[in-house]
Amino acid sequence: MCKDCGCQEANLKLRAQWTAPSEPLQFRVPTQISEHSHDHSHTRTLTLEKKVLDKNDSIAQKNREWFQRKQIRVMNLMSSPGAGKTYLLEKTIEKLSDKNKVSIITGDQEKDFDAQRLLARGAHVKQLNTISSCHLDAAMIQNELDQFIRPENTELLIIENVGNLVCPAAFDLGESFRVALLSTTEGEDKPSKYPLLFHTADLIVITKIDLVPYLDWNRELCHSHIRKVNSQAQILEISAKTGEGMSVWLDLLLS
Amino acid sequence: MHEISLVDSIVTQVSQLAEQEAFKKVFRIHLEIGAMSGVVPESIEFCFPELSRNSPLENALLVIRRTALRVQCNPCSAETEPEIHDIECKKCKSREVKIIAGQDFKIIDLEVE
Numbered sequence: 001m002c003k004d005c006g007c008q009e010a011n012l013k014l015r016a017q018w019t020a021p022s023e024p025l026q027f028r029v030p031t032q033i034s035e036h037s038h039d040h041s042h043t044r045t046l047t048l049e050k051k052v053l054d055k056n057d058s059i060a061q062k063n064r065e066w067f068q069r070k071q072i073r074v075m076n077l078m079s080s081p082g083a084g085k086t087y088l089l090e091k092t093i094e095k096l097s098d099k100n101k102v103s104i105i106t107g108d109q110e111k112d113f114d115a116q117r118l119l120a121r122g123a124h125v126k127q128l129n130t131i132s133s134c135h136l137d138a139a140m141i142q143n144e145l146d147q148f149i150r151p152e153n154t155e156l157l158i159i160e161n162v163g164n165l166v167c168p169a170a171f172d173l174g175e176s177f178r179v180a181l182l183s184t185t186e187g188e189d190k191p192s193k194y195p196l197l198f199h200t201a202d203l204i205v206i207t208k209i210d211l212v213p214y215l216d217w218n219r220e221l222c223h224s225h226i227r228k229v230n231s232q233a234q235i236l237e238i239s240a241k242t243g244e245g246m247s248v249w250l251d252l253l254l255s
Numbered sequence: 256m257h258e259i260s261l262v263d264s265i266v267t268q269v270s271q272l273a274e275q276e277a278f279k280k281v282f283r284i285h286l287e288i289g290a291m292s293g294v295v296p297e298s299i300e301f302c303f304p305e306l307s308r309n310s311p312l313e314n315a316l317l318v319i320r321r322t323a324l325r326v327q328c329n330p331c332s333a334e335t336e337p338e339i340h341d342i343e344c345k346k347c348k349s350r351e352v353k354i355i356a357g358q359d360f361k362i363i364d365l366e367v368e
Binding site: 042043044045046047048049050051052053055056132133134135137166167169170171192193195196197199227228229230231 | 257259260261264265268272276278282286291292293294339340341342343350351352359360361362363364365366367368
């Protein structure tokens with residue numbers, strides 16, 4: 001809107017000048033538009049070409065450099081709520097020995113149930129509550145450097161992200177690798193429905209594989225949905241309950 | 256709905272820029288949302304009026320350009336635009352592709368006073 005006369009002409013002119021794009025543009029054009037026309041030379045254009053997540057990305061990069069200096073490997077573990085992240089970590093902790101220096105940060109909007117479960121297994125764990133936020137971000141991890149995360153007791157940091165197949169995928173935390181969990185009870189098609197999270201994963205773990213006899217779950221179909229969005233990631237099928245696939249999981253974790 | 260934190264971040268960045276560049280009001284902000292950015296344009300539009308209140312972005316015209324996912328094929332080098340849920344070379348059907356566009360969420364430019 002023009003500050004001198006209150007008209008919307010500046011916006012209309014800008015729309016007219018826009019070169020025809022291949023994709024549709026969206027406009028929130030005010031409903032009251034004046035016919036009045038004049039020069040809007042009192043405005044200027046600032047070109048930014050800046051990523052909205054620049055700040056998060058730069059903190060994540062600092063985290064990554066800190067982790068590299070301290071020789072800490074960092075896993076960002078993501079999945080929908082109920083895919084079995086915490087249960088897998090409980091069973092993982094049980095299999096680890098004292099010489100495995102593992103720390104776990106677990107993120108949820110509210111409550112510390114996950115941290116309590118992992119603490120009961122002897123884990124070095126901290127619960128982060130995101131309250132209104134649906135994901136962990138790089139600054140939340142940065143706050144824990146040299147506080148909860150200390151090189152003397154951490155060679156592997158596991159970050160159990162907030163259960164959510166959308167938002168966590170967009171936020172780099174400074175991790176060395178990303179793991180996406182997909183449980184058999186969720187069906188086969190989640191990777192196609194939530195492509196970004198599965199696309200960015202280095203390892204995709206299909207959990208609750210022991211339940212396959214009781215489900216109409218199709219292994220080939222599930223793998224095909226994964227491959228459509230991620231042709232590279234290693235796929236591992238496990239059951240934390242029966243132990244199937246757990247030795248491969250532990251090897252990957254500690255390698 | 257991480258779009259709330261994203262719009263909040265835009266408002267913060269633009270408010271800081273307003274001090275550096277000495278402007279009071281943004282008439283138009285132009286955003287680019289890649290198909291593979293994980294950002295929903297409708298959610299950005301929904302949050303924008305409320306989160307921009309009492310900032311230089313209040314009442315600014317929001318212009319959003321959606322960019323398609325664009326990949327380059329390793330075997331045949333073709334550049335094509337597949338769907339985000341089926342990432343393959345549209346020419347030779349290989350899945351050995353590199354993403355070259357469509358992952359970013361950017362502020363492209365601002366029309367300011």
